[in-house]
Amino acid sequence: MKVSFFSIMAILMCLLLATLTTVAQGQGTRVGFYGTTCPSVESIVRTAVQSAVRADPTLAAGLLRIFFHDCFVHGCDGSVLLDGPSSEKTAIPNLSLRGFEVIDAAKSQLETTCPGVVSCADISALAARDAVVAVGATSWQVPLGRRDGLVSQASDTANLPAFNDPISVQISKFADKGLNTQDLVTLVGGHTIGTAGCATFSYRLYNFNGTNQPDPDINPAFLPQLRALCPNGGDGTVRVGLDTGSVNRFDTSYFTNLRNGRGVLESDSKLWSDPTTRPIVQRFLGLSGLLGLRFNVEFGRSMVKMGNIELKTGSQGEIRRVCTATN
Structure with a gap:
């Protein structure tokens, strides 16, 4: 069967439009995601983290661990930040997590500066980077655009890496x-x-x-x-x-x-x-x-x-008003 030049061009145009639509809907993360909607996001998170780590250097490890434990359960969607009687926070591997108050403080300021724009999952990703940089790590660019998840269950933490895993x-x-x-x-x-x-x-x-x-x-x-x-x-x-x-x-x-x-x-x-x-x-x-x-x-x-594990983007999930509860 012969395919005309115009048919091929039509197919290519459809693929191009589909790609552009995907990008426009925010599929995937990218550096500078909040460039026009909340340009001060990184400075706000960095200031909150630096202040906290300066007061208590052990919070650097805490903020890094929060992000790690979040990404390994349901992907990097802020599910570990949610409160609840059977949420991920209540699971044994997460009982010693520290630094939630730093993420909450950054979120509170961001809701004042650009309400309803920045996800808690993205705040956690930035906080993890800024925390380790505050204690000597080399900085890196963090792609953003994650959406916050709606589910957090302690039972889903069973496959977190454990201290005695071979x-x-x-x-x-x-x-x-x-x-x-x-x-x-x-x-x-x-x-x-x-x-x-x-x-x-x-x-x-x-x-x-x-x-x-x-x-x-x-x-x-x-x-x-x-x-x-x-x-x-x-x-x-x-x-x-x-x-x-x-x-x-x-x-x-x-x-x-x-x-x-x-x-x-x-x-x-x-x-x-x-x-x-x-x-x-x-x-x-x-x-x-x-x-x-x-x-x-x-x-x-x-x-x-790791920050791109099982992403929720575009219309998936939500942008929480507070990091401890779904909207």
Whole structure:
């Protein structure tokens, strides 16, 4: 069957119009999304975050973790920000999340400046970037245009990465979200500013895998320090830095600690002991003999990639008036 030149042109015009319509409806995120509707959005969020982190540097890790836990459940749609008797906030992995008040403060100011325009999901994405920059990370451009989700259920958090996941499970969980093994190592590197409760790793110190012995991956010289912080049968809520000696500074010493057997979480220490992920850690440390990776640069790239998980854009979801409740 012959197809005329005019038929081909008509088809191409239809495809072009469909593409333009998709762009006009805001499908996908892009840098400068609020350029005309709320040009001060980034400065407002940055000011709120910088003020909070200056007063309490540990909030940097909190804001980063909020965004991570949001994106891994229903995508980056602000669902973890919602209150409710069975919302994501009430799930065990999220009980220790901190920094919600910073996002709420930024949202309140934005609703005064440009009401009904900026989503809570986008505020969270910006806050995560600005938080780590405030403690030493290199900045990156954050594509915006997310819409806020309408559903938040504690039961949906079951597949969040866990402190005792083996590398194969970690890789699978990240792959399910479109993230590769390098993204995994890079994003977990955010633990350079994180802390963990003793309850999440004390089993490694006294009775690993029912052996009544410590985890052999722990450097014997590091063990007494951890045991002093987390006595056997002690308070499981006590927080311990995941990057010993550099807990409030965004740097590569976290990876150095992994190499030296000073990883606190089991899931972290496996990044070095497992042959699948060790080469990536080595590249961040410049130890592989291959072209090294710049952690700061790769972290920004992986954050952008994670920030596009299961997006709600265009007419999906809503723009919440407050971040803790749907409209």
